[in-house]
Amino acid sequence: xxxxxxxxxxxxxxxxxxxxxxxxxxxxxxxxxxxxxxxxxxxxxxxxxxxxxxxxxxxxxxxxxxxxxxxxxxxxxxxxxxxxxxxx
Numbered sequence: 001x002x003x004x005x006x007x008x009x010x011x012x013x014x015x016x017x018x019x020x021x022x023x024x025x026x027x028x029x030x031x032x033x034x035x036x037x038x039x040x041x042x043x044x045x046x047x048x049x050x051x052x053x054x055x056x057x058x059x060x061x062x063x064x065x066x067x068x069x070x071x072x073x074x075x076x077x078x079x080x081x082x083x084x085x086x087x088x
Contacts, residue, residue, distance in 0.1 A: 025055075
């Protein structure tokens, strides 16, 4: 069985001109905007157009850490986002 490895392991997977995390955000936002429609849908698309350039100024892996900070995701063996002290 052949498996394909990227040429450069430090570069993120790219779909069209988005990296994999941006692609997920773009597709989910467009999906919700189409379902909601109207002015709310256009506001979501506008927010997306502002979010992508802002996100590109941040380091790789920013979206999962943002979800962790908001309490939407958990990292195994790490303290929660409201933890102020951590003792190993």
